[in-house]
Amino acid sequence: MEQRTRQPEPGYQPDYFAGNVVPEPGAVLTLAPGVHWLRMPMPMALDHINLWLLDDADGWTVVDTGLCNDDTRQAWEQVFERHLQGRPVRRVICTHMHPDHVGLADWLCRRWNAPLLMTQGEYLSARLISAGLEPTGTEGLLEHFRAHGAAQEHLQSLAGRGNFYMRMVPSLPLSFQRIEGGQRLRIGAAEWQVIEGGGHSPEHASLWCAEQRVLISGDLLLPRISTNVSVYPIEPQADALGRYLRSLERFDALDAATRVLPSHGLPFSGVHGRVRQLREHHAERLQAVLQACSHSALTSAELIPLLFRRKLDTHQLGFALGEAIAHANRLWAVGALQRELDSDGVIRFSAAEPAQPARVEALARTAAGLAMPLAA
Numbered sequence: 295m296e297q298r299t300r301q302p303e304p305g306y307q308p309d310y311f312a313g314n315v316v317p318e319p320g321a322v323l324t325l326a327p328g329v330h331w332l333r334m335p336m337p338m339a340l341d342h343i344n345l346w347l348l349d350d351a352d353g354w355t356v357v358d359t360g361l362c363n364d365d366t367r368q369a370w371e372q373v374f375e376r377h378l379q380g381r382p383v384r385r386v387i388c389t390h391m392h393p394d395h396v397g398l399a400d401w402l403c404r405r406w407n408a409p410l411l412m413t414q415g416e417y418l419s420a421r422l423i424s425a426g427l428e429p430t431g432t433e434g435l436l437e438h439f440r441a442h443g444a445a446q447e448h449l450q451s452l453a454g455r456g457n458f459y460m461r462m463v464p465s466l467p468l469s470f471q472r473i474e475g476g477q478r479l480r481i482g483a484a485e486w487q488v489i490e491g492g493g494h495s496p497e498h499a500s501l502w503c504a505e506q507r508v509l510i511s512g513d514l515l516l517p518r519i520s521t522n523v524s525v526y527p528i529e530p531q532a533d534a535l536g537r538y539l540r541s542l543e544r545f546d547a548l549d550a551a552t553r554v555l556p557s558h559g560l561p562f563s564g565v566h567g568r569v570r571q572l573r574e575h576h577a578e579r580l581q582a583v584l585q586a587c588s589h590s591a592l593t594s595a596e597l598i599p600l601l602f603r604r605k606l607d608t609h610q611l612g613f614a615l616g617e618a619i620a621h622a623n624r625l626w627a628v629g630a631l632q633r634e635l636d637s638d639g640v641i642r643f644s645a646a647e648p649a650q651p652a653r654v655e656a657l658a659r660t661a662a663g664l665a666m667p668l669a670a
């Protein structure tokens with residue numbers, strides 16, 4: 295079994311069961327009884343987000359909101375006009391706190407006098423960051439990245455960008471209804487179970503409908519791009535990658551025929567193959583990090599070229615550094631790396647023992663979510 299999980303899975307391809315057709319902004323595509331797909335544009339490299347409209351008896355439940363901008367508001371207005379059949383939006387669920395998911399939550403909730411449903415970790419984090427409370431603001435991020443060896447020019451362009459989150463999420467509803475892992479929500483005729491996961495954001499909620507074998511995966515499971523896993527200054531020693539890998543295990547338990555509705559990309563089936571591929575992806579990267587750190591003590595910033603070969607802009611560089619820290623922290627958490635401060639106060643990681651190939655492979659496999667703590 296373990297041998298098999300180490301093999302790359304070049305043969306795995308997501309099965310796009312709904313084809314290549316995507317809904318235009320303001321339009322709706324029905325994917326399952328009572329489950330409708332909306333897609334909103336985004337003015338960035340990742341150029342869209344998928345949202346979901348669920349039949350909810352005499353109204354509708356919305357899952358995720360899109361970015362806070364006029365294009366998205368206009369697309370929503372078209373949906374309201376053409377597709378709600380005179381029934382109101384009753385609830386707004388946000389899978390997590392990122393601006394493309396929660397940006398218009400305040401507007402939607404006010405527009406329909408509807409409550410916002412989120413996990414507590416996501417809601418409170420969103421409030422904290424949108425209030426600019428350090429260290430979640432610019433200063434804290436700069437210090438965090440400086441401590442992990444970010445180049446001066448990267449820090450300068452980040453400082454110039456200012457508080458991105460506050461601009462993208464200018465307001466949020468002042469109260470919320472808590473959802474949590476394992477909870478069952480009755481939405482119209484269907485029952486949806488909340489599956490909580492971490493690593494990408496504090497307490498991300500995916501929604502699973504066993505009867506229809508449909509998973510609204512949010513950002514935790516995407517067909518093509520691997521979910522960003524980051525370490526943030528408010529929890530600088532977090533084992534975010536460990537949390538993410540453990541979250542993936544929850545998707546192992548789902549039916550093999552599950553249709554996955556992701557926040558980005560096309561709806562797909564083949565949940566188990568995709569989970570294996572993501573484990574494989576992170577195991578390879580952990581192995582590369584461990585090997586590099588067995589030659590010299592490296593900063594997380596120095597690990598970025600190992601993990602990302604393409605050229606990155608300021609925004610992407612931030613994600614990349616967060617991801618590099620997450621891989622280093624994972625190996626540190628299982629005792630495979632040690633960390634020390636150099637004379638500049640920068641954190642450097644080095645292998646805790648000579649990196650023998652077989653041992654390195656075993657470490658990477660262990661770190662890939664098999665939940666077996668390493669002996670020191």
Ligand SMILES: [Zn+2]
Nearest residue numbers: 390392494513
């Ligand atoms: Zn996200």
